[in-house]
Amino acid sequence: MKERSVKVENFVRYFGEIEDVKKQIECCPKCGAKFTVTHLADHDNLYIHEEVTCENCTYGTEETLHILN
Numbered sequence: 712m713k714e715r716s717v718k719v720e721n722f723v724r725y726f727g728e729i730e731d732v733k734k735q736i737e738c739c740p741k742c743g744a745k746f747t748v749t750h751l752a753d754h755d756n757l758y759i760h761e762e763v764t765c766e767n768c769t770y771g772t773e774e775t776l777h778i779l780n
């Protein structure tokens with residue numbers, strides 16, 4: 712029950728600050744510059760390889776796999 716109420720609270724916060732959350736996803740947490748996003752679709756394996764890179768600093772690259780089905 713405790714865990715459930717925490718989740719609800721987080722959801723409300725996320726909903727209320729959607730623009731801030733979007734900024735956190737699209738921008739570098741180190742320098743604030745917008746990430747360069749690359750999508751590589753692999754249709755044989757049904758996933759999209761998403762790569763975000765900051766070209767403004769040495770934050771590096773974050774990679775995410777999106778599974779399609």
Ligand SMILES: [Zn+2]
Pocket residue numbers: 739740741742743744765766767768769770
């Ligand atoms: Zn950066």
